[in-house]
Amino acid sequence: MHLDDVLTELVEQSGDRLLRVAYQLTHDAAAAQDLVQEALLRVYRSVRHRGLAPEDWYAYLRRAVVNEYVRTRRLRSSTEIVTDVVPERPAAGCLEDRAADQAELWVALGALSERQRAVLVLRYYEGLADHEIAILLGCREATVRSLASRGLAAMRPLVAAVSAEEEQT
Amino acid sequence: MSKLEDDIGRVMAGHDGEAPRAADLLRALEQASPPRHRPGWYIPFMVAAAVAAVVAGSVWAGGQLGGRKQSPVSGAAIPVQRPLSCPASYAHQAPWVPAKPAGIDGRSRLVPQTTPGSALICAYRGSNTAKQQAGWALSGRRSLVGGLASLASQLTWKPHSPRQPLACTAVGGPQTNYLIGLAYPGGARIWIAATDEPNQCVASSNGEFTSSGIIGPAVSKAFASGRWPARTPVSCNRSYQDTGRLGQGTAMVPAGPTSVTICAPNARTRTLTSGYQTLVSALNRLPTRPSTHGCSGTPGPSGAYEIFFSFPEGPPVLVSILVGCHPAIGNGDLQATSASSVVPVIRQLLKPA
Numbered sequence: 001m002h003l004d005d006v007l008t009e010l011v012e013q014s015g016d017r018l019l020r021v022a023y024q025l026t027h028d029a030a031a032a033q034d035l036v037q038e039a040l041l042r043v044y045r046s047v048r049h050r051g052l053a054p055e056d057w058y059a060y061l062r063r064a065v066v067n068e069y070v071r072t073r074r075l076r077s078s079t080e081i082v083t084d085v086v087p088e089r090p091a092a093g094c095l096e097d098r099a100a101d102q103a104e105l106w107v108a109l110g111a112l113s114e115r116q117r118a119v120l121v122l123r124y125y126e127g128l129a130d131h132e133i134a135i136l137l138g139c140r141e142a143t144v145r146s147l148a149s150r151g152l153a154a155m156r157p158l159v160a161a162v163s164a165e166e167e168q169t
Numbered sequence: 170m171s172k173l174e175d176d177i178g179r180v181m182a183g184h185d186g187e188a189p190r191a192a193d194l195l196r197a198l199e200q201a202s203p204p205r206h207r208p209g210w211y212i213p214f215m216v217a218a219a220v221a222a223v224v225a226g227s228v229w230a231g232g233q234l235g236g237r238k239q240s241p242v243s244g245a246a247i248p249v250q251r252p253l254s255c256p257a258s259y260a261h262q263a264p265w266v267p268a269k270p271a272g273i274d275g276r277s278r279l280v281p282q283t284t285p286g287s288a289l290i291c292a293y294r295g296s297n298t299a300k301q302q303a304g305w306a307l308s309g310r311r312s313l314v315g316g317l318a319s320l321a322s323q324l325t326w327k328p329h330s331p332r333q334p335l336a337c338t339a340v341g342g343p344q345t346n347y348l349i350g351l352a353y354p355g356g357a358r359i360w361i362a363a364t365d366e367p368n369q370c371v372a373s374s375n376g377e378f379t380s381s382g383i384i385g386p387a388v389s390k391a392f393a394s395g396r397w398p399a400r401t402p403v404s405c406n407r408s409y410q411d412t413g414r415l416g417q418g419t420a421m422v423p424a425g426p427t428s429v430t431i432c433a434p435n436a437r438t439r440t441l442t443s444g445y446q447t448l449v450s451a452l453n454r455l456p457t458r459p460s461t462h463g464c465s466g467t468p469g470p471s472g473a474y475e476i477f478f479s480f481p482e483g484p485p486v487l488v489s490i491l492v493g494c495h496p497a498i499g500n501g502d503l504q505a506t507s508a509s510s511v512v513p514v515i516r517q518l519l520k521p522a
Contacts, residue, residue: 016188019194023189
């Protein structure tokens with residue numbers, strides 16, 4: 001078996017899951033693929049250099065993806081790709097449409113800071129406990145709770161506004 | 170768990186289907202081609218991988234990622250295939266592209282030699298006298314319906330920008346910044362910035378390769394007609410010539426010309442498809458240096474020759490010879506001091522057969 005076969009195997013085994021996590025982080029399919037690719041190649045080179053292999057490849061690669069996301073997102077903020085597609089907002093009077101609420105929530109998730117978003121994705125999408133997230137992000141558990149709390153707080157006014165308008169309709 | 174937390178989990182799960190697939194990633198990794206392994210980490214990595222679930226029947230045979238022959242369109246990662254769309258605004262002063270080449274080696278050529286599968290032109294109209302030269306709004310877009318092979322063959326031969334800055338006129342007027350988005354089978358894509366303005370002095374760029382070649386007028390034609398225009402034949406009477414070719418920075422006449430057109434004083438012109446190799450040799454024998462894009466008059470006889478070397482594809486190379494000026498010879502990227510060894514060869518070629 002060639003090493004490249006191993007890398008291929010890893011992609012086939014974990015690629016879809018990693019890409020879904022990356023998409024939750026980036027909200028952009030191309031960026032998600034770039035993110036996973038960067039993380040994979042980074043891990044590939046690192047493991048080659050050190051000669052050690054982790055026991056849980058998925059967890060190891062997921063950690064690489066999340067940290068690559070947090071690391072590079074700030075760097076990319078000055079070179080964001082401009083697009084003429086803007087997120088659609090629900091029209092007035094259509095707030096009973098649950099899809100519109102979900103779209104608002106998705107947009108609100110995208111507006112969070114990279115660390116807040118990473119914590120919420122790991123907590124509510126990956127189902128990790130706060131202490132696991134802390135290990136993954138390399139921070140204290142209290143920091144994870146704080147990031148989650150601030151992220152949820154940033155989203156609550158939106159949900160409250162939507163609920164209030166739903167009650168009026 | 171609060172309702173908000175429930176909703177977040179549901180919304181996240183609802184977007185699962187939008188994520189790219191592992192197959193897309195494999196294709197991209199194939200292009201990224203990580204280096205081959207060295208002994209020392211291969212064994213532990215393999216042991217660990219053996220613990221992981223084995224996916225049988227992989228179509229990606231051993232060695233393919235690391236040893237695959239590169240296609241003409243290759244290099245960096247290939248993004249997920251999706252339609253090209255015009256940025257809402259032209260974010261910076263020209264030339265600017267919204268993204269660097271993806272899945273394409275953009276450093277050696279302005280565009281690949283391969284014909285793209287589709288081409289989109291985005292136009293941003295403004296003025297070269299406007300105070301604000303960035304942030305121009307999208308004024309129009311057009312997908313090309315023809316001439317894509319022509320586009321590739323013309324743009325792929327555009328020359329690198331010279332090291333020395335070009336001297337430009339300063340005519341004020343309307344300016345259109347264009348973005349040409351090219352998408353290739355397999356997902357590779359590239360954006361090219363081109364500008365049409367009165368001085369024809371704004372470089373073209375793909376974000377990694379910047380060219381002094383003038384393509385703005387051709388893009389304007391393509392934007393108006395929906396087809397990339399065929400190249401225009403060389404003429405001594407035309408004021409605008411689409412000249413300048415990749416390779417002219419290393420040789421006065423790059424390899425492979427198939428004809429030469431000599432424009433001489435007193436409206437003497439001659440086009441030759443054979444027997445001009447002596448001229449090519451004479452020009453390429455001259456000691457050269459990077460062009461300073463100018464010359465100073467010297468005492469003695471004067472005269473101007475323009476010599477166009479044409480190629481099967483792409484723009485011609487224009488070698489200008491100004492007898493009585495120093496330096497006397499230039500092709501836009503290189504210059505040579507003396508024309509004394511070249512002018513007799515030209516005169517010989519101008520004689521009727």
